[in-house]
Amino acid sequence: MTCSTLFLSLLLLFCFVPAAMAAPEQPLLQISAVTFDPATVSPGKDFKMLVTLTNHGEYHAYNVTLDVLSQAGANDLGVFSMVGTGGHFYVEKIKSGESAVIEIPMVSSPSAEAKNYNLNLQLNCEDYDGDVYNFTATVGIVINESESMSIIAPERYVLTKDDKGLTTIGFEIANFGSNPVRGVQVSVAGAGLDFSNTYQYYGTFEKEDSDDFSTEVTTDKTGEFPGVITLKFMDSFNNERTVEKAITIVSEEAVAKGDNTEEENFFEKFLRVVFGIGS
Incomplete structure (x- = not known):
């Protein structure tokens, strides 16, 4: 490459260098x-x-x-x-x-x-x-909606059986945000507990909308059982959001019945051994 050709190439290169650099x-x-x-x-x-x-x-x-x-x-x-x-x-x-x-x-x-x-x-x-x-x-x-949907429920439920031997518990969900939400769904779970209804789909909640969820709960055990309510929905930015609330379900009646049964069995055994009654 001649010197004149090299000089012309360099001149063209510098002419096209952006001024913003x-x-x-x-x-x-x-x-x-x-x-x-x-x-x-x-x-x-x-x-x-x-x-x-x-x-x-x-x-x-x-x-x-x-x-x-x-x-x-x-x-x-x-x-x-x-x-x-x-x-x-x-x-x-x-x-x-x-x-x-x-x-x-x-x-x-x-x-x-x-x-x-x-x-x-x-x-x-x-x-x-x-x-x-x-x-x-x-x-x-x-501005996002991180707290638009809420679960309104007590922290503890005490099982009190009705005539059918069942206990119904319930709670409320509500949209306290400023925008509608979609795909609202609720589930409830707890180890050692049987629920007649564990899931419900609601769909769209407009601003200030609310609805109820109820289910029958049974258990053949006594004591306190941890549970969780899970609320899922899509906010106005199409983000899937989840709200959870921990609950405790208490079974007291079965405890009393169990204690009485043990006392009765011990008394019957005492009478049988000492006096020969019931043998």
Whole structure:
């Protein structure tokens, strides 16, 4: 390859190198990560939004500020509120190529629907000479439904037999969330216990819907038996969720009958041995 051909090839190569590969000769702040604590944001709950700011510019960024402005499409924060402080946060310096994490405490409204919300942020900084740079950003917050369905049941059930020698126990399930849920189903289980009904499918629960579950319980043993009620459903984000409640089922009547039988057997044996009665 001649020198002229090599020079032309190198010239064409440099002409097509993207200009974005070079860092700008100024501070350049961008949001590189957003995380939450706890990881799931729920209606009516406090949480922290952790925003990582990275300086992609050649110059250091001084007097960095982050302002939480509003919910997208609204004039204020909408279903969110700041906790403890206002919406203004400050970092003294972010060096070129480095990052800083800003912790933003917030709370969501108890009536917030489960969906994604966008928040508008404003980033400001200065360079070493005091020149000011402004950047806008938008972050998304997903409000999920971690506690929409509930099991309303006592912790202990005492078996009291009816005329048929059976005990019926029952409890309630309810949707206290802000969105409908689908595929609602309930099961109950317990070692040493016999249930006439261990499973029921309900389908869709709208907001504030509730329903009952009942089953007959029998056991030929005495004592306390641990059990569990399991509630499964699909939330509005198509996530399968499970709620469990531990219960204790107590069988007392059989204990009394067993004790009486033992006493009677011992007394009969005593009479037979001493007086020869009943032999």
